[in-house]
Amino acid sequence: MPAPGSQASLREMNRLRVLDTVREHGALTQVEIAGVTGLSAATVSNVVKELDSAGAVILSPSIRNGRRAVRVSLAASTGLIGAVVFGDRDVRVVIGTGGKEIVAQKRMPLPADHAADEGIDRGARLIHELIAHSGHMPSDVRAVGVGLPAPIDTVTGLVGSNGILPGWRGVDVRAVMQEALGTQVLLDNTANLAALGEAKFGALQGVSTGVFIKASYGVGAGLILGGEVFRGSAGTAGEIGHVTIDENGPVCRCGNRGCLDTFVGAQAVLTALRATHGSLTLRDVISRALDGDAGCRRVLEDSGRHVGVAVAGVVNLLNPEVVVLGGQVSRLGEIVLQPMREAIERCAIPSAAATVDVRVGVLDPDVADAVGALALADQVREDADRAALLVGQP
Amino acid sequence: MPAPGSQASLREMNRLRVLDTVREHGALTQVEIAGVTGLSAATVSNVVKELDSAGAVILSPSIRNGRRAVRVSLAASTGLIGAVVFGDRDVRVVIGTGGKEIVAQKRMPLPADHAADEGIDRGARLIHELIAHSGHMPSDVRAVGVGLPAPIDTVTGLVGSNGILPGWRGVDVRAVMQEALGTQVLLDNTANLAALGEAKFGALQGVSTGVFIKASYGVGAGLILGGEVFRGSAGTAGEIGHVTIDENGPVCRCGNRGCLDTFVGAQAVLTALRATHGSLTLRDVISRALDGDAGCRRVLEDSGRHVGVAVAGVVNLLNPEVVVLGGQVSRLGEIVLQPMREAIERCAIPSAAATVDVRVGVLDPDVADAVGALALADQVREDADRAALLVGQP
DNA sequence: GGCATTGAGTTCACCGAGTCAACATAAGGG
DNA sequence: CCCTTATGTTGACTCGGTGAACTCAATGCC
Numbered sequence: 140m141p142a143p144g145s146q147a148s149l150r151e152m153n154r155l156r157v158l159d160t161v162r163e164h165g166a167l168t169q170v171e172i173a174g175v176t177g178l179s180a181a182t183v184s185n186v187v188k189e190l191d192s193a194g195a196v197i198l199s200p201s202i203r204n205g206r207r208a209v210r211v212s213l214a215a216s217t218g219l220i221g222a223v224v225f226g227d228r229d230v231r232v233v234i235g236t237g238g239k240e241i242v243a244q245k246r247m248p249l250p251a252d253h254a255a256d257e258g259i260d261r262g263a264r265l266i267h268e269l270i271a272h273s274g275h276m277p278s279d280v281r282a283v284g285v286g287l288p289a290p291i292d293t294v295t296g297l298v299g300s301n302g303i304l305p306g307w308r309g310v311d312v313r314a315v316m317q318e319a320l321g322t323q324v325l326l327d328n329t330a331n332l333a334a335l336g337e338a339k340f341g342a343l344q345g346v347s348t349g350v351f352i353k354a355s356y357g358v359g360a361g362l363i364l365g366g367e368v369f370r371g372s373a374g375t376a377g378e379i380g381h382v383t384i385d386e387n388g389p390v391c392r393c394g395n396r397g398c399l400d401t402f403v404g405a406q407a408v409l410t411a412l413r414a415t416h417g418s419l420t421l422r423d424v425i426s427r428a429l430d431g432d433a434g435c436r437r438v439l440e441d442s443g444r445h446v447g448v449a450v451a452g453v454v455n456l457l458n459p460e461v462v463v464l465g466g467q468v469s470r471l472g473e474i475v476l477q478p479m480r481e482a483i484e485r486c487a488i489p490s491a492a493a494t495v496d497v498r499v500g501v502l503d504p505d506v507a508d509a510v511g512a513l514a515l516a517d518q519v520r521e522d523a524d525r526a527a528l529l530v531g532q533p
Numbered sequence: 534m535p536a537p538g539s540q541a542s543l544r545e546m547n548r549l550r551v552l553d554t555v556r557e558h559g560a561l562t563q564v565e566i567a568g569v570t571g572l573s574a575a576t577v578s579n580v581v582k583e584l585d586s587a588g589a590v591i592l593s594p595s596i597r598n599g600r601r602a603v604r605v606s607l608a609a610s611t612g613l614i615g616a617v618v619f620g621d622r623d624v625r626v627v628i629g630t631g632g633k634e635i636v637a638q639k640r641m642p643l644p645a646d647h648a649a650d651e652g653i654d655r656g657a658r659l660i661h662e663l664i665a666h667s668g669h670m671p672s673d674v675r676a677v678g679v680g681l682p683a684p685i686d687t688v689t690g691l692v693g694s695n696g697i698l699p700g701w702r703g704v705d706v707r708a709v710m711q712e713a714l715g716t717q718v719l720l721d722n723t724a725n726l727a728a729l730g731e732a733k734f735g736a737l738q739g740v741s742t743g744v745f746i747k748a749s750y751g752v753g754a755g756l757i758l759g760g761e762v763f764r765g766s767a768g769t770a771g772e773i774g775h776v777t778i779d780e781n782g783p784v785c786r787c788g789n790r791g792c793l794d795t796f797v798g799a800q801a802v803l804t805a806l807r808a809t810h811g812s813l814t815l816r817d818v819i820s821r822a823l824d825g826d827a828g829c830r831r832v833l834e835d836s837g838r839h840v841g842v843a844v845a846g847v848v849n850l851l852n853p854e855v856v857v858l859g860g861q862v863s864r865l866g867e868i869v870l871q872p873m874r875e876a877i878e879r880c881a882i883p884s885a886a887a888t889v890d891v892r893v894g895v896l897d898p899d900v901a902d903a904v905g906a907l908a909l910a911d912q913v914r915e916d917a918d919r920a921a922l923l924v925g926q927p
Numbered sequence: 928g929g930c931a932t933t934g935a936g937t938t939c940a941c942c943g944a945g946t947c948a949a950c951a952t953a954a955g956g957g
Numbered sequence: 958c959c960c961t962t963a964t965g966t967t968g969a970c971t972c973g974g975t976g977a978a979c980t981c982a983a984t985g986c987c
Contacts, residue, residue, distance in 0.1 A: 142571050142572070142974095142975095143550075143570070143571050143572075144543070144546065144547045144550060144570065144571060144572045144576070144974080145572075145943095145973095145974060145975080146540070146543065146942090146943055146944055146945095146972095146973070146974060146975095147943080147944090147974095149538070149540065149543045149943095149944070149945085149973095150943080150944065150945095152538065153538045153944090153945090156537075156538060168964075168965090169964075169965065170963085170964065170965085176537070176538065177536045177537050177538060178536070178537075178538045178945080179945065179946050179947080180946095180964085180965075180966090181945070181946060181947080181965095181966080181967085182538070182944080182945055182946075183965095184965060184966060184967090185944085185945090185966095187965095188966095207952090207953060207954065207963095207964075208963080208964055208965085209964080209965075290882065290884060290885075292884050294888075299882065299883075299884045347766065348765055348766045348770075360850070362850070362851075364758060364763065365759070369758065369851075370852070371742050371851050371852025371853065371885075372741065372742045372852055372853060372854040372888065373852055373884065373885070373888050374852070375849075375852045375882070375884055375885050376742075376850060376851050376852040377850065378849040378850065378852075378882050378885065379849065379850060381849055381880075381881075381882050382845075382846040382849060382850075383778075383842050383845065383846065383880050384777075384780075385779065385780070386778075386779070386842065393882060393883075394883075395879060395880050448777050448780065449846075451776075451777065452776040452777065452843075452846060453850060455769075455772040455773065455775055455776060456754070456756070456770060456771065456772065456773060456776075456847060456850065457756075457763075457765050457770050458764070458765025458766055458767055458768070458769045458770040458772075459765065459766060460766040485789060486775075486777050486789055487775075488684065488693065488769070488772050488775050488787060489693075489787075489788075490684060490686055490693045490767065490769055491684075491765075491767070491769050491772065494688075494766065494767050536945095536946095538945080539944095539945060539946080539972095540944065540945060540946095540971090540972055540973055540974090541945095541972080541973090543944095543972095543973070543974085544972085544973065544974095547973090547974090562935070562936090563935070563936065564934085564935065564936085572974080572975095573974065573975050573976075574935085574936070574937090574975090574976095575936095575937080575938085575939095575974070575975060575976080576973080576974055576975075577936090578936060578937060578938090579937095579973085579974085581936095582937095602934080602935055602936085603935080603936075
């Protein structure tokens with residue numbers, strides 16, 4: 140890398156400026172690039188020439204009056220990116236080429252009490268299968284994003300102790316997965332990943348301060364602050380499921396009492412319905428509620444209210460522009476959103492409650508996490524491409 | 534300003550690089566500057582010459598072997614900066630020259646039900662008095678930071694509705710104050726200001742993710758995220774006083790029930806002690822607790838516990854490195870910190886609770902807000918100096 | 928006192944990079 | 958066929974950073 144402050148670094152900055160402009164605006168002519176970046180046409184000409192000979196952009200003619208402009212667009216990043224997302228009882232694997240497009244995907248159930256090694260092994264095997272089926276080589280995969288429904292300590296790299304998966308505690312998933320896949324692996328909480336997905340392609344696009352609530356088997360949050368996913372000092376930010384709602388409430392699996400999770404987690408929901416509805420899964424409850432079953436609907440409305448109380452605290456604390464509800468429960472739409480909004484309105488300070496926009500996520504809850512995991516992997520690939528470009532142009 | 538990406542902008546960046554290096558490290562020789570910035574000695578020589586002729590730095594000889602090195606240090610910023618901080622029943626006015634040094638200060642009580650105009654008027658008059666007494670002109674004041682114990686909507690500029698000061702609701706304090714002082718006025722919540730003070734000069738120095746809790750007449754929080762004060766989308770972030778602790782708790786002045794404030798606000802503390810101790814002020818309770826009064830101590834310990842429960846939620850959500858307790862109540866030190874720590878330990882998820890460091894602020898609670906307000910004003914002055922430097926060197 | 932030594936800052940020739948202006952280019956219109 | 962229109966390229970110029978040579982001011986040694 141060139142010394143900071145030198146002319147070489149200025150050149151580099153301008154190369155990146157041009158590249159980022161093209162990335163953001165799509166195909167542009169050189170004059171347009173010059174207009175947007177504020178660089179002179181001559182400089183843009185030189186930079187584009189370099190970029191073209193390095194294979195970073197592609198030039199295609201366009202038709203218009205006068206001399207034909209040449210549109211500059213980003214050369215497609217090479218290689219594949221992958222995502223492996225572990226749910227409470229399954230693993231979903233996706234491969235893509237970038238953006239939110241999905242090349243192939245596969246889902247597979249996992250036993251309730253599986254060990255981490257087993258899950259990782261199955262995830263890795265599915266990735267390899269998908270690659271083979273789509274006619275690629277394992278070495279084509281540049282990066283894989285992995286999601287777990289548990290807090291992940293980025294300092295130690297270990298899975299936190301109060302996630303949904305008991306068999307995964309204290310495992311360094313990133314290291315093991317990286318070993319199994321032979322590619323760079325990025326590990327994150329599924330709430331953070333879904334938040335990233337919504338921020339890139341969904342309801343949180345362009346939002347500076349946003350809160351994503353993932354309500355599924357458990358409740359988690361992903362925070363978008365300054366347009367980026369916020370992970371806190373050790374990566375476990377966004378844990379909203381164990382906020383104390385009632386100091387004397389039921390005992391939670393985290394050891395505390397009256398956590399939000401004891402009121403709205405799948406356990407609580409299913410227990411509340413057992414007497415009248417028998418043994419159901421969370422998905423059953425949701426689809427019955429959508430079909431008009433009063434009991435199921437009522438229990439989920441209550442969940443919405445409880446989540447709303449907790450979210451009101453978050454709204455007070457962070458004063459977000461938008462709160463997005465995601466996760467399986469978000470399929471219910473206004474049924475659960477309405478009581479949630481009312482609770483926020485009631486419990487948050489008026490000025491913050493008045494400005495916050497509470498809505499449902501845009502992405503399908505089944506794939507939102509995976510889309511985010513792909514986005515995470517894509518970022519890494521972009522960084523690598525960029526670094527390669529810089530060392531390639533000494 | 535020069536076009537981005539041009540060589541002129543590179544020059545400017547290097548000027549700022551040198552300036553910031555000197556700002557951060559204090560007096561340095563040119564070789565040292567070159568070492569830190571990575572620029573060549575020749576460039577540093579040129580830049581320093583420019584900076585010197587612009588009056589931005591001062592050169593002083595130093596003694597050592599070989600040719601005497603010339604130490605480059607920042608020219609003292611010209612002019613004064615001021616702070617006006619409104620408490621629940623008083624106003625404190627401070628003037629300084631930069632950093633945390635205080636040139637002069639004055640405190641004056643305010644009637645409990647005063648109107649905003651009255652408070653602003655008194656604050657402005659005090660500023661003018663202090664300036665006159667210290668032998669300066671009103672025009673010497675470059676910027677004034679103003680603190681209010683209430684949420685401030687930065688979009689509308691108005692004071693939020695659930696602060697401690699009923700007579701201030703819906704007033705555009707910044708505009709009125711600016712009119713009265715004839716200088717640039719920066720307005721912020723006192724919790725944010727005290728957090729800024731601790732971040733610049735106290736317990737939050739160098740901390741990336743930190744939470745400052747101001748426990749005084751009411752409870753508020755100032756968030757430090759990425760080393761900066763985080764204000765949310767409309768500036769009201771950090772409102773922790775109206776988090777719901779108990780859905781069926783006492784009615785709060787904000788209209789909700791069971792807010793933290795109804796358990797630990799001065800109102801609640803004083804009411805709890807009225808039967809046994811008669812009419813006290815919060816300061817009385819604190820000093821008696823320090824003197825060993827069991828009742829006062831017990832009530833404040835309970836406050837600490839309640840605050841701890843709420844803070845545990847914040848710790849889960851933001852995963853901070855440090856939580857700093859400030860405000861009048863922090864004078865009690867471990868008496869209130871201990872129960873607070875225990876509550877956090879008990880209610881927050883283990884990994885986050887284990888890594889968070891809970892301590893008392895370094896700054897005197899009486900002046901922490903003002904120190905922050907000065908820092909805010911100082912930032913503005915620095916920006917103005919910097920801008921002047923740039924246009925002064927075309 | 929004279930003189931080498933030491934290390935800081937300055938000067939200068941050089942070169943890389945951005946800019947302006949002129950120019951080459953590639954259509955469509957009359 | 959030439960003019961118009963609009964884009965991209967080229968070259969002379971200037972600006973700014975750099976390395977190497979140089980100046981400068983004190984110390985210490987003889």
